[in-house]
Amino acid sequence: xxxxxxxxxxxxxxxxxxxxxxxxxxxxxxxxxxxxxxxxxxxxxxxxxxxxxxxxxxxxxxxxxxxxxxxxxxxxxxxxxxxxxxxxxxxxxxxxxxxxxxxxxxxxxxxxxxxxxxxxxxxxxxxxxxxxxxxxxxxxxxxxxxxxxxxxxxxxxxxxxxxxxxxxxxxxxxxxxxxxxxxxxxxxxxxxxxxxxxxxxxxxxxxxxxxxxxxxxxxxxxxxxxxxxxxxxxxxxxxxxxxxxxxxxxxxxxxxxxxxxxx
Amino acid sequence: xxxxxxxxxxxxxxxxxxxxxxxxxxxxxxxxxxxxxxxxxxxxxxxxxxxxxxxxxxxxxxxxxxxxxxxxxxxxxxxxxxxxxxxxxxxxxxxxxxxxxxxxxxxxxxxxxxxxxxxxxxxxxxxxxxxxxxxxxxxxxxxxxxxxxxxxxxxxxxxxxxxxxxxxxxxxxxxxxxxxxxxxxxxxxxxxxxxxxxxxxxxxxxxxxxxxxxxxxxxxxxxxxxxxxxxxxxxxxxxxxxxxxxxxxxxxxxxxxxxxxxxxxxxxxxxxxxxxxxxxxxxxxxxxxxxxxxxxxxxxxxxxxxxxxxxxxxxxx
Numbered sequence: 001x002x003x004x005x006x007x008x009x010x011x012x013x014x015x016x017x018x019x020x021x022x023x024x025x026x027x028x029x030x031x032x033x034x035x036x037x038x039x040x041x042x043x044x045x046x047x048x049x050x051x052x053x054x055x056x057x058x059x060x061x062x063x064x065x066x067x068x069x070x071x072x073x074x075x076x077x078x079x080x081x082x083x084x085x086x087x088x089x090x091x092x093x094x095x096x097x098x099x100x101x102x103x104x105x106x107x108x109x110x111x112x113x114x115x116x117x118x119x120x121x122x123x124x125x126x127x128x129x130x131x132x133x134x135x136x137x138x139x140x141x142x143x144x145x146x147x148x149x150x151x152x153x154x155x156x157x158x159x160x161x162x163x164x165x166x167x168x169x170x171x172x173x174x175x176x177x178x179x180x181x182x183x184x185x186x187x188x189x190x191x192x193x194x195x196x197x198x199x200x201x202x203x204x205x206x207x208x209x210x211x212x213x214x215x216x217x218x219x220x221x222x223x224x225x226x227x228x229x230x231x232x233x234x235x236x237x238x239x240x241x242x243x244x245x246x247x248x249x250x251x252x253x254x255x256x257x258x259x260x261x262x263x
Numbered sequence: 264x265x266x267x268x269x270x271x272x273x274x275x276x277x278x279x280x281x282x283x284x285x286x287x288x289x290x291x292x293x294x295x296x297x298x299x300x301x302x303x304x305x306x307x308x309x310x311x312x313x314x315x316x317x318x319x320x321x322x323x324x325x326x327x328x329x330x331x332x333x334x335x336x337x338x339x340x341x342x343x344x345x346x347x348x349x350x351x352x353x354x355x356x357x358x359x360x361x362x363x364x365x366x367x368x369x370x371x372x373x374x375x376x377x378x379x380x381x382x383x384x385x386x387x388x389x390x391x392x393x394x395x396x397x398x399x400x401x402x403x404x405x406x407x408x409x410x411x412x413x414x415x416x417x418x419x420x421x422x423x424x425x426x427x428x429x430x431x432x433x434x435x436x437x438x439x440x441x442x443x444x445x446x447x448x449x450x451x452x453x454x455x456x457x458x459x460x461x462x463x464x465x466x467x468x469x470x471x472x473x474x475x476x477x478x479x480x481x482x483x484x485x486x487x488x489x490x491x492x493x494x495x496x497x498x499x500x501x502x503x504x505x506x507x508x509x510x511x512x513x514x515x516x517x518x519x520x521x522x523x524x525x526x527x528x529x530x531x532x533x534x535x536x537x538x539x540x541x542x543x544x545x546x547x548x549x550x551x552x553x554x555x556x557x558x559x560x561x562x563x564x565x566x567x568x569x570x571x572x573x574x575x576x577x578x579x580x
Contacts, residue, residue: 056464078463087464094461096454098521107454110447111466117475120446121439127446134447174466 009034009178009209010055015064015074017050017233024050025061026233032178032226037200037210039220041244042230043253048213049091051230052180055211056088057081068178083111087176089167091183091213095155102151104166105138108173138173145169145199161192168199178209185216197223221245229253267441267523275527279430283423296426300494302534303429307487309514309526310433310440311480316512317520318444319476320456321371322379324508325386329481331393331503332359333488338406338498339399348412352489359485360478367477371470386508393500405499412493425494432490436483440523452476506549510537513552517559519566528567 010032017025024047032038040048054061057078066074073081087108096104113130120127142148145165150158155166164184171179184200185193197219204210204223214220220227220241227244229237231253237244244250283296308326315321336355340346370381393400400406412419412428419425443449451472454462463469492498510533518529533552541548559566565573 058460058464078460079466079468082464082466090461090464094458096457096461098453098457099450103450106447107450107462107467108465110451113447115447117443117448117479120448121443123442123446131446170461170465 007033009069010211011067012051012055013065013067015051015054015061015066017047017054017059018062024233025054028064028230028233028235030228030235030238032209032211034209035204035207036225037204037212037223038226038228039212039214039224040228040230041214041217041220045232046230047233048230049182050233052088052182052211052213055081056086056180079111082174082176085175085177086180087171087174087178088180089164089171089182089184091186093160093163093167095163095167095170097154097156099155100152101147101155101158101166102135102138102142104155105141105169105173106134108141108170109134109137112175141169141173144172144202146195161188161195164188164196165199168203172203172208176208178211179203180211180213182213183215184212185214185219193219267445271524272437272441276434279434283426297422298534298538300422300426300429301491301538302531303426303433304487304491304494305511305514305530305534306433306527307436307490308480308484308511309518309530310436310523311483312511313515313518313520313523313526314440314443314452315476315480316515317522317525318449318456319452319473321473321477322375323382323477323480324379324505324512325366325382325384325389326480326484326511327503327505327507328386328389329359329363329484330488330491330507331389331500332362332481333485334492334498334503335393335400335406335488336485337489337492338409341410341493342406342408348410348489348493349414352486355485355489356482359481363478363481364474367474371473371477383505383508386505390500390504393503400500403500405497407497409492409496409498411496419493429490429494432486436486437523437527444523448472448475510552513556515566517555517566519563519568521565522568525566525568532567 008031012028012030015025015028016023028051040051042048053059054074055066057073057076057080061074064074065072068081068084068086071084073084096107099107113134115127115130139148139151142151145168147162147166147169150162155163158166168181168184181200185196188196193216200210200212200223212220212224224241227239227241228235229244229250236253237247237250239247282299286292286295308330312323312326315323333352333355336358337348337351340351340354341348366382366385370378370385373381394403419428451462451467454465454467455469455472459469491502514529514533515526516529517532518527519525536551537548541551544551563569
């Protein structure tokens with residue numbers, strides 16, 4: 001039991017999320033092991049994004065507890081959760097469209113740097129050094145995600161594929177140990193999807209745990225260590241990809257008549 | 264990368280320094296330094312408002328109230344209690360920031376129209392207090408006998424001297440604000456403007472930043488109010504009414520909200536329009552402002568400061 005504890009980075013216990021009459025998550029229980037890629041799949045409206053929002057503090061769960069590295073986080077605000085090392089991307093890309101590619105990633109570096117408003121206003125030498133440090137760190141991340149050559153372009157001008165990648169880069173700049181990626185491959189073409197899969201694997205190789213919501217089954221089956229299936233806010237299956245692929249409940253609820261239905 | 268270039272800043276500073284000499288030689292613009300004092304005072308407010316609205320995306324229709332708080336704190340404490348004006352100026356800024364926190368904490372949770380309504384209501388309430396608390400504020404008649412400023416025996420007792428004092432403050436504030444914009448704090452503010460969800464998920468403390476920038480804009484407006492009171496030596500509530508808050512908004516909309524230079528350009532133009540060039544229209548002046556706002560929002564959404572950018576984009580095409 002003790003060994004299992006230390007192996008678990010995120011623990012969701014009996015979480016209920018109700019919006020008025022609609023219950024988006026029903027007594028949800030699951031754990032995420034440190035260093036894995038865990039996928040959350042399920043039909044539209046299954047509660048996947050709601051789950052992300054609850055974990056990352058967009059809103060607190062109606063009931064239940066969430067532990068991150070043994071610390072209860074369900075009552076914390078989004079920026080406090082980010083500080084603990086949980087970062088995320090959004091289903092509908094939420095980049096800072098009024099900034100350059102580099103600046104977007106530099107906002108990600110924001111919270112790992114400290115400076116007072118007054119020190120910034122006076123542009124003290126410490127502030128200048130930190131700014132330089134943030135810039136270098138951001139460029140390093142852009143190299144990692146493959147967007148270094150676009151660093152001075154406006155984030156708004158990037159094609160969708162690169163915007164999704166940039167959002168992942170911004171999330172990585174917060175130095176997370178746990179990232180929630182909400183449909184990183186949605187709307188991407190084949191090459192871009194492949195690159196995204198690769199990127200997610202490389203993130204895992206850096207020791208970061210990944211929680212992934214994705215509809216593209218090739219991506220999910222290809223890179224996940226573990227899959228959880230939600231349907232109408234309830235967990236209906238959980239296990240390694242091979243097991244999930246052959247689970248009759250999953251096939252019935254999610255895949256419907258056949259695989260091409262979803263693809 | 265958001266870089267604010269140094270050259271225009273230096274040119275602008277030189278122009279400001281030499282302007283009074285030029286004005287002395289040209290009778291037609293002899294009264295311009297006096298107008299420039301007001302333009303400078305308004306610049307202090309619009310710089311803060313530009314950071315608050317243009318950069319952080321938070322609307323305030325109550326800036327006149329903070330301007331008034333600075334003016335009245337300075338006026339009451341100096342004229343009635345004979346206190347040192349510089350200390351009163353500081354007290355005014357502290358008072359404005361306390362009020363800004365009290366107003367900001369609940370209302371900055373609101374967005375868009377609701378925030379506009381909340382700050383509008385705040386502005387109206389403060390305006391009523393200025394009018395009704397006659398024992399303190401002198402009511403609608405206002406306060407007279409506000410002393411001028413002096414520093415170590417040096418009297419700022421002429422238009423020119425006061426001009427340099429005000430513009431010293433404007434430049435200090437302008438540089439400070441430019442540094443903020445180019446720092447991590449400035450990025451955080453611009454991030455909040457676009458997406459609060461993404462900002463907080465990225466670790467930006469959104470509510471704290473909103474309060475900080477609101478307080479900052481209030482402090483600048485209060486400083487401007489104190490300088491205004493000591494320049495005119497007389498104040499009354501009508502200066503601090505809702506129309507002034509809207510006029511400030513027109514200034515930054517005309518100048519361009521997304522560029523800190525817009526705050527300066529807008530303050531200049533509206534000051535000269537209202538004191539000098541629009542006398543001809545008399546009470547129809549307000550219609551002219553309405554037209555300006557209309558034309559700017561339709562044809563120049565980036566304001567005058569956005570014109571170079573528009574031309575650049577147009578040439579690229």
